[in-house]
Amino acid sequence: QEHYGGLKGLTIAWIGDGNNVLQSFMTSAAKLGMHLRIATPRGFEPDLRITKIAEQNSKEYGTKLLLTTNPLEAADSANVLVTDTWISMGQEEEKKERLKAFQGYQITMQTAKSAASNWTFLHCLPRKPEEVDDEVFYSPRSLVFQEAENRKWTI
Structure with missing residues (x-):
């Protein structure tokens, strides 16, 4: 909201695990007027109950x-x-299988080529390089540190 001047009409692309963070996006995005495009590997989809709500x-x-x-397709x-x-806490033994x-799910500049011209990047941290490469993570389009700073005002 701070970066775009509002949330209504924005398209959010989630690329990765169908975890609790995604599921929070799924239950709130539409209520805030945002379109949501989700890409997860087979077997790592969000909870079906949450999908139905979304x-x-x-x-x-x-x-x-x-x-x-x-x-x-999600990034388009x-x-x-x-x-x-x-790999969330408690999933360490699944690391090899998950990786x-x-x-093919790492966010890179190649991924961003199909995104809107004003695209930005978010990650709730801590980040691992296999999730997003350094070029995107440290680019001016990355808002991860502003995102982290904003969290302290919401707690």
Whole structure:
């Protein structure tokens, strides 16, 4: 909101795990007027109950919701590219399997080529290089440190 002057009409692309952070986006995006495009590997999709809520909200608020396994499809025309950790606390034993499953889901400048011309990047941190490469993470389009700073005002 701070960067774009509002949230209504923005397209958010989530590329990564169908975890709790994504599920929070899914339950709130439509209510804030945002379109949501989600790419997760097969087997790592968000909870079906949350997906149904997001679909209902999308219809009610007139926004679009896309679920795919293709990161480039999700990134298409997105204003904001978002990812999160692929290996959450308690999933350390799944690391090898998860890294294999998430190959091709790293956010890079190649991913961003299909995004909107004003695209930005978010990650709730801490970040691992396999999730987003250094070029995107440290670019002027990355708002991760402003995002982190804003969290202290919401707690």
